[in-house]
Amino acid sequence: MSKKKEQVLDVNLFKRLTVYIKPYKGVFFGVLIAVILLAIFTAAIPYITQQAIDQNIAQQKEQDFLYYIIAMLVLLLFQTVCQLLFIYYAGWLGQSVVKDVRVRLFNHILGFKMKYYDNSSVGVLITRAVTDMERIADIFGEGLFMIFRDLLTMLVVSSVMVYMNWKLSLIVFLMLPLVLYATRLFQKYMKRAFEEVRTEVSNLNSFVQERLTGMKILQLFTREDTEYKKFKEINERHKKGWLKTVWYNSIFFPIAELSSSITIGLIAWYGGLNAVMNDTASLGDLTAFIMMIPMLFRPLRQIADKFNTFQMGMVAANRVFKVLDTTSQIDNSGTEEATNFKGDIAFEKVHFSYVDNEEVLKGISLNVKAGQTVAIVGATGAGKSTIINLLNRFYDINSGVIKVDGIDIKTLTLQSLRKQIAVVLQDVFLFADTILNNITLNDTNITQSQVEQAAKDIGIHEFIMSLPNGYQYNVKERGVMLSSGQRQLISFLRAYVTNPSILVLDEATSSIDSHSEQLIQTATDKITQNRTSIIIAHRLATIKKADTIIVMDAGEIVEQGTHEELLAKQSGYYKNLYEVQFLKKEELA
CATH class of the missing domain: 1.20.1560.10 (ABC transporter type 1, transmembrane domain)
Known part of the structure; x- marks a missing residue:
């Protein structure tokens, strides 16, 4: 010793x-x-x-x-x-x-x-x-x-x-x-x-x-x-x-x-x-x-x-x-304050790996115009969720540049960047607190009346009021008192009430009832209006409505275009994915 x-x-x-x-x-x-x-x-x-x-x-x-x-x-x-x-x-x-x-x-x-x-x-x-x-x-x-x-x-x-x-x-x-x-x-x-x-x-x-x-x-x-x-x-x-x-x-x-x-x-x-x-x-x-x-x-x-x-x-x-003493912080040396993005997003030759020498993104480049709804599809492990993580700077890229409105996101302060981007994740996390506090996350700038109006806008106010004590209903640890569909609706409202410039949806609606799915579809249509939206698509309806579809495979963008353009490609990756995965899901539904 x-x-x-x-x-x-x-x-x-x-x-x-x-x-x-x-x-x-x-x-x-x-x-x-x-x-x-x-x-x-x-x-x-x-x-x-x-x-x-x-x-x-x-x-x-x-x-x-x-x-x-x-x-x-x-x-x-x-x-x-x-x-x-x-x-x-x-x-x-x-x-x-x-x-x-x-x-x-x-x-x-x-x-x-x-x-x-x-x-x-x-x-x-x-x-x-x-x-x-x-x-x-x-x-x-x-x-x-x-x-x-x-x-x-x-x-x-x-x-x-x-x-x-x-x-x-x-x-x-x-x-x-x-x-x-x-x-x-x-x-x-x-x-x-x-x-x-x-x-x-x-x-x-x-x-x-x-x-x-x-x-x-x-x-x-x-x-x-x-x-x-x-x-x-x-x-x-x-x-x-x-x-x-x-x-x-x-x-x-x-x-x-x-x-x-x-x-x-x-x-x-x-x-x-x-x-x-x-x-x-x-x-x-x-x-x-x-x-x-x-x-x-x-x-x-x-x-x-x-x-x-x-x-x-x-x-x-x-x-x-x-x-x-652990130095595991994201570099927050940016000094510019992000305010009201128009919503133009650009990935330029972005390389990234969670583990050294095992690249997840292999030099991808993509452009999303302000106000567009972009769907990202691909097999598991293709790198879809990684794009969301990098846009919010949960991880730093190995090389390349990510820009919003032509500004390198590394020059922006982390807090101001993330305030302009709202994310609805597939795995919804709710705290052991009231529905209201789970929506506002105790932000005193958001009033209950604003929350109620936002809930009415996206069509879930009646669902919340049907619960005991309405907005004061305690969902307990991890939201166990709500179904998966109800938790998803709360997460949509949490994102919408912040009035983000950019919206990111990991749109998962598997294993939920048809009524909740309809409410989620209505909420999706409402909150994506007039703002840049990136959706990891799990449903055919969302894909068809997207302005652009980005198809990923093994960390690379293999195809992109509209639904009709991609289906027109003979032996295309998307066409095969559509026929095997998305079309089958719709038939089963």
Whole structure:
């Protein structure tokens, strides 16, 4: 294992994390002051006890005894107040820092290329944004300040011990190296164990998330037993990872406790003999030392325990920063703002590949005039959906140019470009929210009256009003309360209400009822009027109405023209596709 891997504390990582404390440095220093006061109050109580015993109890004097009692009560009160402020504001600081890191992480994730999501596990990203964030909060709430408090308490208590009786202090300090060495070993092995635990937690989250999302497929193909066995294996690895931490704890804490008990025994023996025989140690010294030994050894145990928390937080922070360091954003260096496109679209010798050396588009060139409806047809994998993805700059092309109204889309800001293009996908995604919010996507510039008017324009207002609570109907997660046809209608309205300059439709109407299909056809006719529309065509009616049909095969445009022009070509690709695929579908319908 490399030296870097063996480091108990990654200083650079910790420095990077502390940058997020700067907005809250007032609270940070306030917590530090509370820590310092706690250490002083903690050590002062045994000292006052020693004075009370030696000056009053041992000598059977009542004078000034009440003052010692009052002083102890005042110290206990201050200690309680400092403890309350310390715990609350340390936790507050941790949650505030995590809030800022989480917001930055989510904002960073929002800008990732689609390729990043193609290759990443959703479960892992959820772990980073939720579980790992809570571990980072613990660095401040239960780790860093707790460790500092315990170290400072040990330093102050040790100083008081030496001041009171250096001979007794020597006995205590002789036992410390054993506990310190055990603590160091414990920290090193716990770091490894927690890295393993975080890995297994991510694996478990990913597995569960994917299986819950795909539960219908698992049940359709009766894969419950197989997936159950896989889950047991992953869960077993997760358990073993945690058991390592339990094992290290079960070794360390008894050793620390035994060391503390042995030290108390030695102090009682040696101090007692000195108190009786040569008066080099007083009864007050003996009592104070018995009180202070737990104050010295307990922080050592707590430091090891809190270091576990701190280490888990640092491992989590490392994983989160790896996501933040990921450079998977689309180049958004364009400065021009796209406003109200006319709708001329041009692809000029565009090459593109999702995977290196496996081209999906092989130098295609096409022109779409403003206001035209263009249908793209072709076999699965021909590159139809890729054209949609590239027009919206979900991916960057390898070479070539894509222009809208004669402007290279790379010179436009991403947000302004995408605002001018509305997309209705084949796989409609709806959020667990109301129909209204799924249409507006919480855009405050779009009012409910505008949505209702748009719904009337494309003929689906009555359908929405027939649902319980109308536009306030909650469609639940992924829109499960609606049929596939109804979800498609909502997606049409979502696109139409933004009044886009360019419309892109992945027009899928398979497996929906005839009534929904008729509504979708009406909606399609309405929203494509007077705007440039690119449609991945699945239905013959759409193809016939298109101004131009682009026929694709294996990443190339093999034919283009009107429906009649392409059918006139003997042995043409489109004619064959039409007879085999589209005509058969219409006959079956």
